[in-house]
Amino acid sequence: MCGIAGLFHFETVKPVDPKRVERMTDALAHRGPDGSGVWTAPGVGLGHRRLSIIDLEGSPQPMHSADGRAVIVFNGEIYNYRALRRELEQGGAVFRTDGDTETILAAWQKWGPDCLSRLDGMFVFALYDLERRQLFLARDRLGVKPLYLARLEGGALAFASEMKGLLAHPLMRRQIDPLAIEDYMTWGYVPDHRAMLKGVEKLPAGHFLLLEHGREPGPPRQWWDVSFAERERGRTEDLSAQLLHLMREGVTSRMVADVPLGAFLSGGVDSSSVVALMSEASTAPVTSCSIGFDVESVDETRHARQVAELFGTDHHERIVSADQFGEIDRIAAIFDEPFADASALPTLRVCELAREHVTVALSGDGVDEAFAGYRRQLFQMREEQARMFLPSALREPVFGALGRLWPKADWAPRPLRARTTLLSLAASGEAGYARALAILAPEQREPLYGETLIRERGAYRAEQPFEKLMREAPARSGLDRAQYADLKFWLPGDILTKTDRTSMAVALEAREPLLDHRLIEFAARLPHRQRLRGNTGKWLVKHTMERYLPEDILYRQKQGFVTPLAEWFRGPLAGEARAIASSELLTGSGWFARKALSRLADDHIAGRSDHGRVLWQLLMLERSLRHLQPSA
Structure with missing residues (x-):
C-alpha cells in the first residue's frame, strides 16, 4: 500500500516546485515507509510513498511506461494484473517489471479510461499522459482507497491520499465548512460528498477525472455502479454454489503478496469465513490476529480462538484495556477530519498487533452492507411493508404524534424504546432509513447548534443527499434502496475510511476480499429471502458457510467492537465532557450553544440520560478542529 500526492496546473502551464510535492508526500510517509519519489514536468508534479508488497525491488514510483509517454503514481493492488499483463503482451506491450503498476500504464495506453472496467482491485492512481497532456485520476469501484482534491x-489542483497531504501545501486554505459540521453531527463522519475544509473534495468511489491543461476541470465521471434492479434466479443450493465460488475467488486473489500475509479474526461470521477460505487455499497455517478486552461482557476472543483452533492458524491475540481514551489525540491526527466511530480505537489496536507479524491482512468488511447483515436493514424491510398498507395521510399524524410524545428512554429495554420506530413509520422510507442510520436526528442536533451555524447552514440538512441517493437508486424495493445507500454512503464514509486510516497509520495493508465487485454485484441480485430470512441477516452467506463453521459462530448475535463511551464520560472523561461546553473552538465560534452543551454533559454525568455517543462526537470534533486549525 502507498500514499500519493501531486499538483496539476489546469489554467496556465507553470513550473511545479518538486520541493512542494515532496512536502506533500512526506506528510504521507506512514502510508509508505519503504521508498519515495517525485517527478515533475511543466504544469504537473507527482509524488509517491511506497509500502512494498509485490515486486519488492523492481517497481519504484513514479513509474514511466516502457515508451516514456506516460507516468503514474498508484496506491492499491490490482489482483488480476497477471492475466491482464498476458493479454496486453499478446497485443505487443513490453514490460520491464513484475508488478501491477506497469500493467495500469499499459492498460491506459491501449484502452484509455475504459481500462478501469478491466481492473480488479482496490486503487487510486494519478496517471499523466505526456503525449495527450492529460492527467487521469481514478478511484476504485467501492472506495476502498481515498483521494482528496x-x-x-x-489555477492548480492538488491531490493526496489523505487531507494531511494537502495541508502540507503552503497555499492550502484552512476554512471550516459549516455544512460539513451538519453532516458530521448527523452521521459521525464527513461523507464522501463533502470535506471538512472549504474547497476540498473527495473523488467519489467508482469515479474518475480527466484533466487537461488550459481547460476548467469538469465534474467527476462515474465508471461503475452496483444495481439492485435485477433478480438472480435458481435453487438455493445453486445460488449457494455460486456464492462460494465468488467468495473463494475474492479470497484467493487477495492472497498474492511477496511479504507476510495474514487475517483479522474477530470470531464473527465475516472474518471467520475469510480465515476458513484462506486455510482451504493455503498449504501453510494462516496467521490470524485478534484483539480482546479486559471486560468480559465485550470480549470475543474465545470465539476467535475457537475458529483459530478449528483451522489450525498461527494465532495471535492481545487483551487490551477498555480504557483506550488516551489515544484521542492520536486518532484525531490519523483521520484529519472528525471521525466519531469509536470502534476506530480497537481497530487501530488490532492493526498494530497484525503489523508485528505480517505486512498484509485480510478483513471481512462489506458483507453486512451487501448481504443485509445489519438489524437496521431488517427493520427497514418490515417498516416498508407496513408503509405499503398504511397510507401516508394516516401514518404521519398518528405515528408522528406518538413518536414526538414517546419519551427518549435510553435506560429502558430495547422493545420499549419505540420513539425512533414511530417517527420512522411517520416518514417516507428514505427519511426513515436516514433516521435509523443517523447518530442525531434533526430534533436532537438542532438544540445544540449556535446561531452562527444555523445561519450559515441555511436550508441544508444532512439527510437531503442521503435521501436523494436512496430515491434514485437502481433498485426494486425498500431493502434494495437501503443496501444501496449503505454501499455508496456508509461503507466508504465510515467502514472503509476506518480500515484505511488505522491500517495505514502502522504501514499495514488491509485487503477486503468480500468486497470483490463480482461478489457485490451477485449479492445485489439476490432475492430478499436469500438475504434476509426471518430475523437472520446474511442468510445465504451463513447457509453456505455451514460446511466450514460451527453453528454458534454463524448464528450467534452480532456484536462487533464495543467501546464503553457512557462509562468513560461518567468516569475518567467527565472533566473532558464538561470542558466541551467551554471550548472556544465549539462555542466561541458560534457553531454550538454553550448552555446546551453544558446541560448535555451534566445530564450524562448525573445519569439522567445517556449522551455518551454525542459527547464522544463533540470531543472528536473539538480535537480535529485543533488539528485542522492549529493557529486557533
Whole structure:
C-alpha cells in the first residue's frame, strides 16, 4: 500500500516546485515507509510513498511506461494484473517489471479510461499522459482507497491520499465548512460528498477525472455502479454454489503478496469465513490476529480462538484495556477530519498487533452492507411493508404524534424504546432509513447548534443527499434502496475510511476480499429471502458457510467492537465532557450553544440520560478542529 500526492496546473502551464510535492508526500510517509519519489514536468508534479508488497525491488514510483509517454503514481493492488499483463503482451506491450503498476500504464495506453472496467482491485492512481497532456485520476469501484482534491490559487489542483497531504501545501486554505459540521453531527463522519475544509473534495468511489491543461476541470465521471434492479434466479443450493465460488475467488486473489500475509479474526461470521477460505487455499497455517478486552461482557476472543483452533492458524491475540481514551489525540491526527466511530480505537489496536507479524491482512468488511447483515436493514424491510398498507395521510399524524410524545428512554429495554420506530413509520422510507442510520436526528442536533451555524447552514440538512441517493437508486424495493445507500454512503464514509486510516497509520495493508465487485454485484441480485430470512441477516452467506463453521459462530448475535463511551464520560472523561461546553473552538465560534452543551454533559454525568455517543462526537470534533486549525 502507498500514499500519493501531486499538483496539476489546469489554467496556465507553470513550473511545479518538486520541493512542494515532496512536502506533500512526506506528510504521507506512514502510508509508505519503504521508498519515495517525485517527478515533475511543466504544469504537473507527482509524488509517491511506497509500502512494498509485490515486486519488492523492481517497481519504484513514479513509474514511466516502457515508451516514456506516460507516468503514474498508484496506491492499491490490482489482483488480476497477471492475466491482464498476458493479454496486453499478446497485443505487443513490453514490460520491464513484475508488478501491477506497469500493467495500469499499459492498460491506459491501449484502452484509455475504459481500462478501469478491466481492473480488479482496490486503487487510486494519478496517471499523466505526456503525449495527450492529460492527467487521469481514478478511484476504485467501492472506495476502498481515498483521494482528496483541492483547488489552489493560480489555477492548480492538488491531490493526496489523505487531507494531511494537502495541508502540507503552503497555499492550502484552512476554512471550516459549516455544512460539513451538519453532516458530521448527523452521521459521525464527513461523507464522501463533502470535506471538512472549504474547497476540498473527495473523488467519489467508482469515479474518475480527466484533466487537461488550459481547460476548467469538469465534474467527476462515474465508471461503475452496483444495481439492485435485477433478480438472480435458481435453487438455493445453486445460488449457494455460486456464492462460494465468488467468495473463494475474492479470497484467493487477495492472497498474492511477496511479504507476510495474514487475517483479522474477530470470531464473527465475516472474518471467520475469510480465515476458513484462506486455510482451504493455503498449504501453510494462516496467521490470524485478534484483539480482546479486559471486560468480559465485550470480549470475543474465545470465539476467535475457537475458529483459530478449528483451522489450525498461527494465532495471535492481545487483551487490551477498555480504557483506550488516551489515544484521542492520536486518532484525531490519523483521520484529519472528525471521525466519531469509536470502534476506530480497537481497530487501530488490532492493526498494530497484525503489523508485528505480517505486512498484509485480510478483513471481512462489506458483507453486512451487501448481504443485509445489519438489524437496521431488517427493520427497514418490515417498516416498508407496513408503509405499503398504511397510507401516508394516516401514518404521519398518528405515528408522528406518538413518536414526538414517546419519551427518549435510553435506560429502558430495547422493545420499549419505540420513539425512533414511530417517527420512522411517520416518514417516507428514505427519511426513515436516514433516521435509523443517523447518530442525531434533526430534533436532537438542532438544540445544540449556535446561531452562527444555523445561519450559515441555511436550508441544508444532512439527510437531503442521503435521501436523494436512496430515491434514485437502481433498485426494486425498500431493502434494495437501503443496501444501496449503505454501499455508496456508509461503507466508504465510515467502514472503509476506518480500515484505511488505522491500517495505514502502522504501514499495514488491509485487503477486503468480500468486497470483490463480482461478489457485490451477485449479492445485489439476490432475492430478499436469500438475504434476509426471518430475523437472520446474511442468510445465504451463513447457509453456505455451514460446511466450514460451527453453528454458534454463524448464528450467534452480532456484536462487533464495543467501546464503553457512557462509562468513560461518567468516569475518567467527565472533566473532558464538561470542558466541551467551554471550548472556544465549539462555542466561541458560534457553531454550538454553550448552555446546551453544558446541560448535555451534566445530564450524562448525573445519569439522567445517556449522551455518551454525542459527547464522544463533540470531543472528536473539538480535537480535529485543533488539528485542522492549529493557529486557533
